[in-house]
Each structure stands twice: as C-alpha cells, then as structure tokens.
Amino acid sequence: MKKLLSIILVLMLALTLLTSCGNNEGQQPVSEGKEASGEGIFPAIAKEDIKVGVIHIGNPADGSGYSYAHDQGIVAMQKALGLSDSQIIRKNNVNDTDPTATEAAMLECIEEGANIIFGTSWGYMDTMEALAQEYPDVLFSHGSGYKSNDRNFNNYFGRIYQARYLTGIAAGLKTKTNKLGYVAAMGKDNSEVTGGLNAFAMGAYSVNPDAKVYVKVTNSWYSPEEETNAAKALIAEGCDVIAQHCDTPNPQLEAEKAGVFGIGYNSDMSKDAPKATITSAVWNWGAYYTWAVENVINGTWKSENYYGGMKEGMVDISPINEGIAAEGTAEKIEEARQSMMDGTFNVFDGVIETNDGSTVGEEGKTLDDATITGGINWYFKTVVEK
Amino acid sequence: MFVKFLNAAVFAGTPLLFGTTGEMMNEKAGHLNLGVEGMMAMGACAGFMAGYFYDSILIALLAAFLAGMLGALIYALLTITFMANQNVTGLTLSIFGVGISNFAGEFMLVNSASNTLKLPEQITAQISNINIPGLTTVPVLGPLFFQYNIFVYLAVLIAVTCGIYYNNTKTGLNVRAIGENPGAADAAGIKVTKLKYINVLAGGGICGLGGAYCSMIINGGVWMNNPVNGQGWIAVALVIFASWKPYRAIFGSFIFGAFNILKYYFPKTIITLPNALYDMLPFVITALVLVMTSIRKSKENQQPASCGVNYYREER
Numbered sequence: 093m094k095k096l097l098s099i100i101l102v103l104m105l106a107l108t109l110l111t112s113c114g115n116n117e118g119q120q121p122v123s124e125g126k127e128a129s130g131e132g133i134f135p136a137i138a139k140e141d142i143k144v145g146v147i148h149i150g151n152p153a154d155g156s157g158y159s160y161a162h163d164q165g166i167v168a169m170q171k172a173l174g175l176s177d178s179q180i181i182r183k184n185n186v187n188d189t190d191p192t193a194t195e196a197a198m199l200e201c202i203e204e205g206a207n208i209i210f211g212t213s214w215g216y217m218d219t220m221e222a223l224a225q226e227y228p229d230v231l232f233s234h235g236s237g238y239k240s241n242d243r244n245f246n247n248y249f250g251r252i253y254q255a256r257y258l259t260g261i262a263a264g265l266k267t268k269t270n271k272l273g274y275v276a277a278m279g280k281d282n283s284e285v286t287g288g289l290n291a292f293a294m295g296a297y298s299v300n301p302d303a304k305v306y307v308k309v310t311n312s313w314y315s316p317e318e319e320t321n322a323a324k325a326l327i328a329e330g331c332d333v334i335a336q337h338c339d340t341p342n343p344q345l346e347a348e349k350a351g352v353f354g355i356g357y358n359s360d361m362s363k364d365a366p367k368a369t370i371t372s373a374v375w376n377w378g379a380y381y382t383w384a385v386e387n388v389i390n391g392t393w394k395s396e397n398y399y400g401g402m403k404e405g406m407v408d409i410s411p412i413n414e415g416i417a418a419e420g421t422a423e424k425i426e427e428a429r430q431s432m433m434d435g436t437f438n439v440f441d442g443v444i445e446t447n448d449g450s451t452v453g454e455e456g457k458t459l460d461d462a463t464i465t466g467g468i469n470w471y472f473k474t475v476v477e478k
Numbered sequence: 479m480f481v482k483f484l485n486a487a488v489f490a491g492t493p494l495l496f497g498t499t500g501e502m503m504n505e506k507a508g509h510l511n512l513g514v515e516g517m518m519a520m521g522a523c524a525g526f527m528a529g530y531f532y533d534s535i536l537i538a539l540l541a542a543f544l545a546g547m548l549g550a551l552i553y554a555l556l557t558i559t560f561m562a563n564q565n566v567t568g569l570t571l572s573i574f575g576v577g578i579s580n581f582a583g584e585f586m587l588v589n590s591a592s593n594t595l596k597l598p599e600q601i602t603a604q605i606s607n608i609n610i611p612g613l614t615t616v617p618v619l620g621p622l623f624f625q626y627n628i629f630v631y632l633a634v635l636i637a638v639t640c641g642i643y644y645n646n647t648k649t650g651l652n653v654r655a656i657g658e659n660p661g662a663a664d665a666a667g668i669k670v671t672k673l674k675y676i677n678v679l680a681g682g683g684i685c686g687l688g689g690a691y692c693s694m695i696i697n698g699g700v701w702m703n704n705p706v707n708g709q710g711w712i713a714v715a716l717v718i719f720a721s722w723k724p725y726r727a728i729f730g731s732f733i734f735g736a737f738n739i740l741k742y743y744f745p746k747t748i749i750t751l752p753n754a755l756y757d758m759l760p761f762v763i764t765a766l767v768l769v770m771t772s773i774r775k776s777k778e779n780q781q782p783a784s785c786g787v788n789y790y791r792e793e794r
Contacts, residue, residue, distance in 0.1 A: 325742035345698025
C-alpha cells in the first residue's frame, strides 16, 4: 500500500514538473520533506506556515482530566504565539494500546502538513519512534515515556511530584483523623504514580508526622466506577482527605458526597466538587508547548528531553480553596514553594525511609531524574497499603 | 466496616442489576441482545441530560427508560421484523449506543458555560441516599437496608416484578414458551411478535435506567464520557450467572458488585493478592456456573432454547 502511494506521489510530482503548474499544494509538505532530508538542521518556519499536530488519548471536550489539561496547554501555546485555529491539527480518542490507530492518526497529521506532532500518552512511544525514522523532517515530541533520538524525536514531562508535595501540605494540615486517602491508578511498580504518591506523603509528613496515607490501586488510568469505589473504600476506612492520581474527578465528587475533603489532579477540580476540593496538583503543559513550538518557528529546535517543574511553570497547584483549607495552609505552601524555586529543596533529598523499613538515597544528595522517572518503586514510611 | 463493605457492594451491583434484568427480559423472549452496553449508554446520556435541564428525577428516569427503549427498538425492528442476525445486531447496537451517547454528551459539554455539566441542586437531593427517620438509624439493619438512593430500591423492585411476571402470570409464561419454542407457542395461539416486541423494548428501557445510574450516581452528577464503561458486558455475563432467574439476578448482581470492590476492602494484612486476580473472580465464577449447569444438565437452569435464533413463521 505504501509502495503504491509513493509511486502515485512520484508520478504526481513528475506531472507537476512537466506541466510546471505549481498548484499541487496538498502534496507539497510530503515532497518537500523528502527533498530536504539529509540536512541536519531544521530551518526556521514562518509563524503563519507552521502546523502543529496533537494526538490525544481522550477527548479534550471532557472538561476535566488529562486530555483536557493537555489541550488547555495547546490553546495557551496557540494564544501566546498567535497561531490560527487551522494551524492546530487535533486527533482525539486515539487509543494508545492500538499501534495501528496511533500510526493512522499520526500519518493523517503528516498528510495535513504538521511540522511537529505532540503525542500526549505513554503508549504512543514506539509508534513515534518508528515514524520519526520514516519521516526525518517531521518533529515528534512524546509526553511521558523515555525514548528519543538525536534528530527529530524528543520526550517531555514534568515534575508533578513537586506540586504533589505542596498538596500534601494542604492535606496534612486539614486532616482530623490523620488518615489521608490516595486513589492511585497504578501500583507500586509505576514510578510516575508512586513518586507522586510519595511526594504527597512527604508533604503531609512535613507538617503532620502522624498523618498516614492509605492507598487504593484501581489498575486503570480511566475507570469511573473503579475510582468511585476506591474513594468510597478509603472514606469507609476513615480517611477525611482524598487525593488522587487518576483521570476522572469521581474521587472528589465522592468526597463531597460524604462530607470529607479532597485533593484533585490534572486540572482544577474545585470546578466539579467546590465543597470538597482544597486544591489540585495541575499541569501547565502550555509552558512546554509554547517553548517547543517557538523553537521550531525560530529554527532553534534541538532534540533534547524536557523535564520542567515548578520553576519552569510546567506544574503548579490550583488556587487554594480558602473556605475549606486549614488555617495557615497558604503560608506553609508558599514556604515550600520558595525553597523549590530557589533550588534548596528537591523533594527527594537525602536519606528517605520507606514503609518496609529500608532506606533510599544518600545524605547530601538528591535522587537523579532517571531514578525519579523510572526507579521509584517503594512507598514512603507513612504510606499504608491495606 | 463489614456493613460498609456490603453497602458498597450494593452500590456497585445496582447498575448490573438493571442491565441483567433488562437482558434477561430479552433472552426470555428468545433474543440474545448484546447491545446492553449501548442501551445503557443511551439511557445514561438521556437520563443525565433530562435531569440536568428539568431538575426532576421522574423526568430523568422517564428519559432514560425511553432512550433505552429506543435502542431496543432498533434491535427489535432489525431482529424480530427483518430477521437480522442477533449477535451482529446486538454488537453494533453496543457500538452505536456508546458512540451516540458520547457524541451528544460532548456536544453539550462544548456548548456549556464553564465546560462542565453538573446536575442542579434539587435532583441531586432527590438522588442522594434516603433517610427514613427511625429506620435509617437502627444499628446494622438501618445502614444495611434503609439508606440507599432511590435507584437501588427501584432496581430491586423491577427485578422482583420481573420474577413475578415470568413465574406467576399467564403472559409471562407465554413469553417463556416463546423463548423455548416460538413455533409451538405460535401454534398455541400466542401472539409471538407482539410479545417479543414488548419484552425486548421493556428490557431495553430497564437497561437505560441502569445507564442513568452510572452517569448520575457513580459519576457523582458530573457528565463524563463513557459513563457505563463496560458494565453492560458484565450484565450479559451475569444473566448466565443468575441462570436466567430474575430473583437470582438480585443476589448475583450484589455478589458481582462485592467482587468488584473486594480488592479495596480485603485486608492486605492477611494476604496480598494482585489486583488482576480480584478483577478476574466474577468471570471465573461465571465460567464455573456454566460448567456446573451443563454437567448437571438440569433443564431449569439453561438458556431459553430458542435464544439467539430468529423465528420465521413461514419456516415452521
């Protein structure tokens, strides 16, 4: 099929050369790409000509959660750089466990002339790696994951654990029962989830050493009924602040129903549960998207991995709900935020005790990024798996 | 803690009970309808939107029921009147129902003011857990029986009514006759097509109610895509587990609900099992029930004999 397509393309190209009429706009990005290959540097692109492809696992219209947060970032980038709507190509509901669907969505983007494609979900990784080889003049940028090449394929993520540490402070101050609940999408072996959970527990520990964090694992990134059930179980156990690492606001809604409190994730969930959500650990993907697309426009793109944090504006917490937060929450959080901003505190500093009695890390050092993204498979000492 | 576990099991089992009862009504009339997921999704969307705009539980329930019926009508028309393959029609109905429900939900979301749809106050109060003074506060029995939301009681009521219908009424027995052997039923003067339509449509409506439970109760009154998220498929398995008996469906649903949440309540201090094992349990047990009933060969616990086969009068 691909062979046939390329033959047709070549024929069309020959035809346009022969008749020397340059009207063949639809095909141009592909043919241009083929000709330009071999050069190491990407030339600058006029702002009006750049096209940005985005592959979403869910639907940004959900109004909350992961894809929504990513899309808000794209919208922010579009605004900051002044791109028109037709310059953004969105592919929604692309199942990341289905390589065929992933490839099809990305090829559509390329056909529509995308210069850079953002793949927002973990499972797109291998497809992007392969396509980056095949289309050396399209830039591929993968959120989460760990693969990249030195030309046109990089990976980006953020230090969401920094934001989670701050939300842990809010939760630790708020709890009356000294039991915090945490609905986790994946188990201990997933470093992204576990690192965030540990940061949350450490934040709570820093203001309230007696607070324990009870964890329930749903084994799914998106499962409305599982997330509700997990939150229900945590509340039944006596947890009075429910934090979450999963995609729906259901744990917050369940907390609201039960008259307890919660810490949201991904986007500001006080929109969904205004009486329960104290604050949310939120992504500001716009920080990266703006930076990346700006680099493409300026011709300064380099294939380097991006791991932005509080300092870069990539992660943050949503405004604290003063009506329900404990007294002094804002001050404590501001203090910790400052120490993160000036680099004196990096969350996973020094020797950390785990909940099975062993220790991680060394005095005077902090965990390196590779360990944080891929090697946190222990729980902090206040975490209870029950 | 144990009472809370049972509470949560009932909570998790209720959408399954709606779906199972609905599917059972289909199968009793000889129609294997794999579109439960789709009909539930349609009911979920219609019920939620009606509740959102009219702020009334009655209108929401009615809309959910009608939407489920509409899904079933497509299925009934294709399989009863036009003799289309039941499995294929049911599967497509599932895909169609989920798709159209997400489409409509998304359309509403995009056009909403703050990009979020949350049920208004009055209906939220109507669907929250009931409180009967004097009964709800009775220790153990109170929390166990008298503090659920209205859907739970409705689901049990429908299942019991369904049981009486199929076991104790003449029409119900006629429907069972159709499910076993439509040709014989037809010869006995039973109106096969009419009864099939009634049962398939009513079953679809009940599935729709289950969908409304998912979107309004489980999701805490905020619209989310894919509110049903696979519950409909579990309901299809539950019909087998309940061996086509409405009363058993009640216990079956709550048992499945209990399995669903077991991983969150089972103390890890006793033994730590992987979550996947808990998720697998209901299906392993369904398989065991299938094996046991086929070993015992008891006619009572079998699927209605003509289930899945269309009835073509001229081929008698």
